[in-house]
Amino acid sequence: MGTYLDDDLSEIFTEFTLRKTPLYFSIILSLIGGFLLSTNFSLILFNLGILIFSSILIIMQIYRFIENKKIIFKQLIFGLIILMFLYIPLILPNQLSIPIDNIDAGIGKGFLLSLFLVLIGLFGVYINLSNLDKQNKKAKQASAYLYLSFAILTVLFVLFLIIGFIVYNGAGAITWEFITQDIQNMGASGGVFPAIIGTLLLGLGTALISVPLGVGTAIFLKEYAGSQSKLVRVIRTSINVLNATPSIVHGLFGLALFVPLFGVSLLTGSLVLGFLTLPIIIRSTEEALESVPKDIRDASFAMGATRWQTIRNAVLPPALPGIVTGAVLGLGRAFGETAPIMFTAVIFSGGGIPTSVFDSVNALSYHLLELTRLIGYKDVTQKAWGTALLLLLIVLAMNFLGIRIRKKYRT
């Protein structure tokens, strides 16, 4: 946790003064919360926690009063409001559950309240540390560090929870047969080979559509059009709108426009996914072009190069890694999408390996969706986890590839 904390914590804990009591109370409060998290929730302990919190507030108020008489009234009102809010969790229903078909993704109220106590406690620690001594920069530093560490640890915890959960459940399903065999018995047996192929083909199609369009647009925006022109602003707004459009809307759009033309097919899916990833590719290409120093453009122009010669020979080569990275990351997104393709490109079973772009395909993400729907009717739970893991691995691999490319060319 760094050297800061060691020093500062030792200073905070070695000299005991009455003034530090709210801090100690806050620590006790978060410990109680942590204890409640790990065991069963108890209303008595929760009330004890609230009691401790109230005393912290009162003690802090007294010190504030001694230091500065003016602010006491405002602070008191503020404290009372906080106290009122503390009891809000108690009105929550006992079980917060979200039933998805037959999976019950619920969490108990006790869990929420305990987490709430931990957070209040940590907040108290933070407030107290920074209030303890206004001059003590070390204390502030320590509290900020504590807070930031908590934030990043939470993020990492959640991330590893998700990945770990999927790996734990899905690893058993991944076998050679699972990867190479056709889908049988509505996914309950056999493998997901057509879905893997379908996902990869969709990715390829997406790339073929979005990369030329996206890179071209970005070059036009960055290199040709003046940054202030109306056209550019219109285009940019459109791109932002495109980016903000929910993926299901892309899917419906594809259903309405392309399906009548090309049917439910690889081509339609690629088109929809291509438009979906277009903003990502445009943005990342623009960034890559932006990162090419103006000096290099100037140098090229000063050699008597035309604008296109400059772009082709001086700007694109150094921007290429960035563009490729963006494209790869965009494809990672395309692999994971379900909503845009569910009406436009995929069918659940029997799709097999497409023979032309007008054939429908299967895809891992859609396969996963269908399998979760089947849970309870058929024994597909493990296959579903396996599919999820496979999809995660493909997306992670794409991201990893993107990062590697960027790293390789950055230095």
Place this chain on the structure above:
Amino acid sequence: MEFETNSKDKERKKLEEIDPVVEAKNISVWYGEEKALENIGLKVPKNNVTAIIGPSGCGKSTFLRCINRMNDLIEGAKVEGKIVYKDKNLYDPDIDVASLRRKIGMVFQKPNPFPKSVYENIAYGPKIGGMNDKEELDEIVEESLKDAALWDEVKNRLHSPAMDLSGGQQQRLCIARALAVEPDVLLMDEPASALDPIAMSKIEDLIYDLKQDYTVIIVTHNMQQAARVSDYTAFLFMGKLIEHSPTEKLFENPDKKKTEDYITGRFG
């Protein structure tokens, strides 16, 4: 006895007598509403080094960029007046800017080699110009690097990245790159300001040699550098040309009070 004024400036021709290779006539530049240059008239003598000095923001780089029309690339920049080169106004509508820039090359403040090999950097200009003959390119690369006094240092690493060279070598590479398209005039925008003193003095030596074959216009905020390398010096202040004289004259006995205040460091 009587006062006798000895004649001086024997070797340096007076500016009125020279035959300019580039001449600016009433050049004014606006950036949007802001006037960056006002009625600059300047004659640039052939096979000489002309230095342009002045405080930051006085418009010296702007003026330099007028000469090869690099200002065209800046949004909102507007140029008025004439720059005459080979009896032609460079701002005439029928001028081909790309081929103009091949005749009036430019070197920038920060060394800006392309992220390619040393060889590819030099060959860039000729290739852009449509030259593809390998042998001819080899010859141009060698010739340019020799002219830029870099050949001995890089002849064994022509195909390694230009970015691996030191800052001073990179800048000489940029000069060689500019020479590869055989310009008449070389514009230099503070070419040594980002370099250490040794690299700087190498560049200065190079500038001295270059004037045998080229006309050099150098913008610098380093007055000692201007004094060391140039034959004529122009002093720009707040977008106006204050004084343009032979360098010794300007640094020994400037005509204008403002010039004197600036070069002696007693400004404002």
Place this chain on the structure above:
Amino acid sequence: MSEGRKSYSESLEEVKKDVLEMASLTEKGICSSVEALENYDEELVQHIYNVEDESNKLNLEVEKECMRLVALQQPVAKDLRFIATMMKISDNFERICDLAEKIGKIAQKKGKKDPLKPLVDTNRMIDIICEMLEIVKEAIEQEDTSDLRGLSDLDDKVDDLFSQIYNELIVFMVKDPKDVDEATDLVFVARYLERSADLVAKIASRLVYMVEGERVQIK
């Protein structure tokens, strides 16, 4: 400007003060020398030697300071002309002090004996030289060249006085060969004074260059 430049202008002032000090020393030395010739006084002669000594030191001081400024500040334009001029004229002042020392030596050799003839013209030379030195001092102090034009005439007068003294003393020598030794000394004194006036005129022409940037000759 920056701290460095502030101390730079202060250093320039310092050099100027030193050179003015030299001018005063020179005036003192050259006047005392003729005084010693007229009314011999051991102390006075010693004083002249001290002045010469002092002027050597000051000259070196000025040179050192100027070289330091050139090395560290790269002076240009007016500052450059100022520094170059100060180095040169301090040298010239020092040479006038040398001439004063030589006159002092002649006075010492002559001792308390009355001079061959009343030193009327020599004293007039000294008066003119002192006047010239005053003008030069004023010009250095004010950095103003307007009075320097008059020095040419004063120098001519000194030259005329020299030829007059020379002719007179030739007559003495022809009349009585016993006086040749002393007469020669007096010719030398006049010669030295004439040289001093030339040097002052040289200083004046340097000053014109310093202020106006034009190289002129005053003689």
